[in-house]
Amino acid sequence: MTSxxxxxxxxxYGGMGKQHKKVLQTxxxxxxxxxxxxxxxxxxxxxNDGLHTxxxxxxxxxxxxxxxxxxxxxxxxxxxxxxxxxxxxKHVICEKPVTLNxxxxxxxxxxAKQYDKVFAxxxxxxxxxxxxxxxxxxxxxxxxxxxxxxxxxxxxxGIPGDWRHEKAYGGGMLLDWGVHLLDRLVxxxxxxxxxxxxxxxxxxGNEVDDGFRMQVSFESGKxxxxxxxxxxxxxxxxxxMTGTNGxxxxxxxxxxxxxxxxxxxxxHDATPIEAGAGLTKTMAPRGELSTQDTPLPRIKTDxxxxxxxxxxxxxxxxDPIVKNEEVMRIMKLMEAAFLSHKTNSVIDFE
Amino acid sequence: MTSxxxxxxxxxYGGMGKQHKKVLQTxxxxxxxxxxxxxxxxxxxxxNDGLHTxxxxxxxxxxxxxxxxxxxxxxxxxxxxxxxxxxxxKHVICEKPVTLNxxxxxxxxxxAKQYDKVFAxxxxxxxxxxxxxxxxxxxxxxxxxxxxxxxxxxxxxGIPGDWRHEKAYGGGMLLDWGVHLLDRLVxxxxxxxxxxxxxxxxxxGNEVDDGFRMQVSFESGKxxxxxxxxxxxxxxxxxxMTGTNGxxxxxxxxxxxxxxxxxxxxxHDATPIEAGAGLTKTMAPRGELSTQDTPLPRIKTDxxxxxxxxxxxxxxxxDPIVKNEEVMRIMKLMEAAFLSHKTNSVIDFE
Numbered sequence: 001m002t003s004x005x006x007x008x009x010x011x012x013y014g015g016m017g018k019q020h021k022k023v024l025q026t027x028x029x030x031x032x033x034x035x036x037x038x039x040x041x042x043x044x045x046x047x048n049d050g051l052h053t054x055x056x057x058x059x060x061x062x063x064x065x066x067x068x069x070x071x072x073x074x075x076x077x078x079x080x081x082x083x084x085x086x087x088x089x090k091h092v093i094c095e096k097p098v099t100l101n102x103x104x105x106x107x108x109x110x111x112a113k114q115y116d117k118v119f120a121x122x123x124x125x126x127x128x129x130x131x132x133x134x135x136x137x138x139x140x141x142x143x144x145x146x147x148x149x150x151x152x153x154x155x156x157x158g159i160p161g162d163w164r165h166e167k168a169y170g171g172g173m174l175l176d177w178g179v180h181l182l183d184r185l186v187x188x189x190x191x192x193x194x195x196x197x198x199x200x201x202x203x204x205g206n207e208v209d210d211g212f213r214m215q216v217s218f219e220s221g222k223x224x225x226x227x228x229x230x231x232x233x234x235x236x237x238x239x240x241m242t243g244t245n246g247x248x249x250x251x252x253x254x255x256x257x258x259x260x261x262x263x264x265x266x267x268h269d270a271t272p273i274e275a276g277a278g279l280t281k282t283m284a285p286r287g288e289l290s291t292q293d294t295p296l297p298r299i300k301t302d303x304x305x306x307x308x309x310x311x312x313x314x315x316x317x318x319d320p321i322v323k324n325e326e327v328m329r330i331m332k333l334m335e336a337a338f339l340s341h342k343t344n345s346v347i348d349f350e
Numbered sequence: 351m352t353s354x355x356x357x358x359x360x361x362x363y364g365g366m367g368k369q370h371k372k373v374l375q376t377x378x379x380x381x382x383x384x385x386x387x388x389x390x391x392x393x394x395x396x397x398n399d400g401l402h403t404x405x406x407x408x409x410x411x412x413x414x415x416x417x418x419x420x421x422x423x424x425x426x427x428x429x430x431x432x433x434x435x436x437x438x439x440k441h442v443i444c445e446k447p448v449t450l451n452x453x454x455x456x457x458x459x460x461x462a463k464q465y466d467k468v469f470a471x472x473x474x475x476x477x478x479x480x481x482x483x484x485x486x487x488x489x490x491x492x493x494x495x496x497x498x499x500x501x502x503x504x505x506x507x508g509i510p511g512d513w514r515h516e517k518a519y520g521g522g523m524l525l526d527w528g529v530h531l532l533d534r535l536v537x538x539x540x541x542x543x544x545x546x547x548x549x550x551x552x553x554x555g556n557e558v559d560d561g562f563r564m565q566v567s568f569e570s571g572k573x574x575x576x577x578x579x580x581x582x583x584x585x586x587x588x589x590x591m592t593g594t595n596g597x598x599x600x601x602x603x604x605x606x607x608x609x610x611x612x613x614x615x616x617x618h619d620a621t622p623i624e625a626g627a628g629l630t631k632t633m634a635p636r637g638e639l640s641t642q643d644t645p646l647p648r649i650k651t652d653x654x655x656x657x658x659x660x661x662x663x664x665x666x667x668x669d670p671i672v673k674n675e676e677v678m679r680i681m682k683l684m685e686a687a688f689l690s691h692k693t694n695s696v697i698d699f700e
Contacts, residue, residue, distance in 0.1 A: 015629070015631075019628070019629060124627045125628060127626065128625070128627050128628070129626055148551075153630075153633045155632045155633035156641075157620055157633075157634070158632075159632070160631055160632040177632075177633075194694075197696065199565065201497070201573075203497050203594065213565070213575070215549065215563070215565065217549065217694070221552075223551075229592070230632060231594065232592050233597040233610040233611070233612060233636070233641060234590070234598070234599050235635070236587075237586075242582050242583065242584070247582060247583040247584035248584070249584050253624065253626055258584070260584050261583070262506070272365075274603065275603040276475060276477065276478025276479055276480055276481070276603055276651075277474045277475060277476075278474050278475060279365070280503075280505075281510055282503075282505045282508075282509070283507075283527075284507070285585070285602075286507070291583060301627065303627040303628075344545055344696055345695065345696050346694055346695050346696055
């Protein structure tokens with residue numbers, strides 16, 4: 001570290017390692033010393049991308065110029081790499097899910113305390129615009145009292161990559177995408193969680209879950225549905241949020257969606273509509289006379305703020321944005337979800 | 351009853367009573383003798399609609415010309431009216447939910463046996479085109495092995511009418527709309543139900559539920575989500591069904607929606623998409639190279655087939671389309687749903 005710049009090393013140069021490299025190269029005070037990956041092809045990829053490659057993890061952590069080790073390896077290996085890096089005097093940024101269970105995370109956090117190092121988890125999807133827009137609508141009370149939120153991702157390509165198919169590596173979609181959706185949900189609704197019920201799907205016949213559907217009940221009575229699907233040839237919206245004065249939906253990452261707010265709760269002009277083999281007034285859509293459609297607000301967001309925050313945490317200038325107690329809570333929530341599926345029961349959480 | 355025509359009387363002349371009158375008047379061999387409603391205004395409505403009105407229920411059931419009594423009163427009154435009508439020698443068609451619990455339905459079915467009368471519940475939404483289209487897609491295996499179905503209705507006008515707000519009358523949306531959605535779901539997926547988890551909503555502060563969300567697990571592992579909402583200013587689709595070879599959705603009663611089927615499971619050309627603050631290949635939409643969009647099939651449906659079937663059941667010429675054991679099963683399923691909400695637990699069902 002020279003003056004206020006930081007030197008990073010990447011452990012693991014797969015999809016996420018390459019993504020970190022791309023972002024770090026746009027941050028003025030971040031410098032990449034090099035990478036190490038146990039896979040030869042990926043070492044070559046790194047060389048082709050103009051990066052120095054270390055011949056071993058030990059060589060990497062022995063490099064005194066390195067301030068921050070960035071871990072982007074399969075999930076089961078995070079713990080040992082993180083602890084060894086901190087023991088060698090490095091701060092650590094780690095991919096998510098940070099570990100396979102809360103006990104392993106506890107070991108990492110103990111090590112961070114013991115070696116007095118910053119340990120930060122790359123919960124990058126807190127910087128997704130779709131999430132930030134829903135949070136803004138929630139925080140500003142645009143929809144009145146929000147009583148239900150749905151957060152989902154639907155794909156149709158199955159479980160990605162190689163190791164994500166295997167339990168030993170910490171595969172499965174609850175750990176892979178669930179960790180993001182749950183992390184954001186509890187930031188959106190900052191309340192104790194009363195209980196959860198989770199059903200994992202095994203449509204594709206893998207040994208790990210290829211998706212899940214989870215009902216969450218908060219202390220105040222608010223509810224949420226969190227869902228991941230990888231065999232869904234039609235995608236339901238990323239977000240659906242409904243309150244006493246309106247609703248909002250975001251269909252996709254192109255930010256298609258809308259906000260509908262009520263202008264007049266009473267709607268005496270309602271006339272029943274033909275609905276299949278019956279009439280319904282209850283379910284008749286409202287018109288312009290009592291509701292208003294507005295486009296979604298837009299929010300500028302920059303994932304580089306995450307790396308910047310980590311550097312400022314190291315300097316003692318900022319509190320971490322991604323707090324380790326938040327990461328621990330989500331680990332425990334995912335453990336509760338696995339238990340809920342295994343026992344087909346509602347799990348009391350907090 | 352002269353030759354093959356049947357004489358009906360309507361007990362209750364609110365929204366559904368008027369609807370029955372409208373349909374019966376288009377059926378050649380159905381004749382309406384008259385109506386009785388305890389509400390004076392509705393007696394006047396009936397007179398204004400050209401119907402004879404009886405001065406009491408007793409007078410109505412004493413009319414020997416009447417073959418079939420059609421009950422469209424608040425839910426709590428169905429049982430006594432049905433039993434009294436059958437005791438007086440009439441066949442009965444009854445609105446749904448038939449009773450407030452399975453014990454009351456048992457009493458009705460005992461009476462039907464004792465007096466040897468036909469008792470039929472007007473599960474009219476089995477004739478909704480949206481349901482029949484999903485059933486056709488399911489039965490023909492268009493989507494491959496279906497593993498999840500969602501059936502919902504979303505409105506934003508709260509609980510309708512007057513008595514539907516009160517528990518004593520059998521109000522609430524689980525009994526009102528839930529009875530339809532569950533009835534159709536178990537016909538769509540003809541399997542034992544392993545368990546259910548149901549959360550009732552009380553957004554509007556009524557003493558009865560203004561909606562619910564229910565996860566259903568079937569014996570084979572298939573799942574369903576059944577939902578009713580009355581404070582939803584944006585409506586999610588009426589139907590969403592997903593299988594190993596495709597998905598189908600119906601947005602509304604105008605039959606907007608589509609079927610997407612996979613033409614090539616492998617999709618090696620997939621490239622990651624920018625998704626918020628990260629990339630995703632897993633959730634990247636598929637294109638024309640590996641999926642095919644087709645419009646929903648359309649089905650002609652006629653609710654008069656229900657009344658016709660009841661008359662043919664009376665004549666011993668057909669089995670009932672709406673079987674009383676099916677109605678009983680749904681009553682028990684709704685009882686399980688109320689219990690699930692009350693205890694916030696998963697209820698084993700069959």
